[in-house]
Amino acid sequence: MAIAENESKILHFAGESRIMNTPHAIRQTDFTFEGQTGFYRGKVRDVYYFGDLMAMVATDRISAFDVILPRAIPDKGRVLNIIAARNLEATRDVVPNWVIDTPDPNVTIGYRCEPFAVEMVVRGYLAGHAWREYRSGKRTLCGVPLPDGLKENDPLPHPIITPTTKAKTGHDQDISRDEILAQGIVSERDYVRLEDYTLRLFQRGTELAARRGLILVDTKYEFGTYKGEIRLIDEVHTPDSSRYFYADGYRERQEKGEPQRQLSKEFVRQWLIENGFQGKEGQTVPEMTDEVVERIAARYRELYEQVLGEPLPEIDTRGILDRIERNIVNSIKSVNLEARI
Numbered sequence: 001m002a003i004a005e006n007e008s009k010i011l012h013f014a015g016e017s018r019i020m021n022t023p024h025a026i027r028q029t030d031f032t033f034e035g036q037t038g039f040y041r042g043k044v045r046d047v048y049y050f051g052d053l054m055a056m057v058a059t060d061r062i063s064a065f066d067v068i069l070p071r072a073i074p075d076k077g078r079v080l081n082i083i084a085a086r087n088l089e090a091t092r093d094v095v096p097n098w099v100i101d102t103p104d105p106n107v108t109i110g111y112r113c114e115p116f117a118v119e120m121v122v123r124g125y126l127a128g129h130a131w132r133e134y135r136s137g138k139r140t141l142c143g144v145p146l147p148d149g150l151k152e153n154d155p156l157p158h159p160i161i162t163p164t165t166k167a168k169t170g171h172d173q174d175i176s177r178d179e180i181l182a183q184g185i186v187s188e189r190d191y192v193r194l195e196d197y198t199l200r201l202f203q204r205g206t207e208l209a210a211r212r213g214l215i216l217v218d219t220k221y222e223f224g225t226y227k228g229e230i231r232l233i234d235e236v237h238t239p240d241s242s243r244y245f246y247a248d249g250y251r252e253r254q255e256k257g258e259p260q261r262q263l264s265k266e267f268v269r270q271w272l273i274e275n276g277f278q279g280k281e282g283q284t285v286p287e288m289t290d291e292v293v294e295r296i297a298a299r300y301r302e303l304y305e306q307v308l309g310e311p312l313p314e315i316d317t318r319g320i321l322d323r324i325e326r327n328i329v330n331s332i333k334s335v336n337l338e339a340r341i
């Protein structure tokens with residue numbers, strides 16, 4: 001049986017409008033489908049396998065520093081899924097991707113690919129992890145040399161690829177191109193393709209962001225193969241996989257040495273750090289009050305509107321899990337049907 005956060009509250013207080021208006025947050029799904037061949041619960045997404053197809057449900061879970069936070073964020077799942085779907089569609093001409101159908105605001109259906117064991121991180125600016133490394137004195141990142149004299153959030157001379165390993169557990173690790181090839185994690189022939197795709201996707205992402213008054217600072221792509229062909233998988237240009245700045249006033253803020261206006265999960269990381277949590281051994285996640293949850297939810301809604309340039313549609317959150325389940329069943333059925341014609 002599927003569970004949603006607040007469900008018990010809603011049953012208990014049925015009829016009381018304040019509680020009824022609290023949107024459902026989808027903490028996890030527990031469906032069992034006819035024809036299902038497997039299941040994977042990721043940090044954020046629940047994945048149902050159907051042979052060489054899969055249904056990826058974006059839940060409202062939120063992770064930071066590779067830890068799943070104790071409370072789910074209403075609307076976060078559909079914000080992510082819709083942004084990813086739009087960007088996958090808008091990059092289809094650059095690289096083939098895994099998507100066949102988006103039958104529900106929280107669901108994407110597509111080809112189950114054999115993932116490459118690296119994440120292709122690409123950066124146009126010196127921010128986040130790259131800045132922290134640079135600040136500590138490093139002048140090469142993942143084997144890529146960095147010039148002296150840069151400040152936090154400065155543009156890099158050209159976009160750089162700083163890959164990470166896809167750790168099964170724990171934190172992803174920086175890795176260089178040479179190590180990836182030496183360890184045979186990806187063949188040179190494939191890796192050259194991944195690099196080319198990554199840079200061209202980042203170029204497209206930068207153009208798409210610019211139309212919305214945003215700067216795509218950095219992002220990561222995952223790739224896999226399906227029947228021998230390289231495809232872009234997972235989510236693309238979402239706030240969970242990317243960092244955006246507001247373009248307006250960027251230069252002035254850099255000149256004055258002021259922080260940039262960020263549109264990313266960074267505000268969640270900041271809140272955690274301020275409350276003594278950086279994902280290290282022995283640290284505990286601070287308590288997430290209703291107010292904190294609502295503040296994070298509001299940021300995700302703002303993100304949606306900024307990145308897509310339209311308001312997040314209001315939805316009826318009752319029966320949300322039944323809706324998701326039904327939409328998966330129907331989509332898988334019609335995809336299978338089409339395959340047989």
Ligand SMILES: Nc1ncnc2c1ncn2[C@@H]1O[C@H](COP(=O)(O)OP(=O)(O)O)[C@@H](O)[C@H]1O
Nearest residue numbers: 042043044045047098111112113115224233234
């Ligand atoms: N088309 C695909 N084929 C196979 N695996 C995929 C595909 N798209 C995404 N994935 C994988 O599905 C998972 C999505 O769930 P997520 O919550 O991101 O999990 P994780 O905690 O592993 O990052 C990821 O592990 C991602 O690599």
Ligand SMILES: [Mg+2]
Nearest residue numbers: 042043044234
């Ligand atoms: Mg992931």
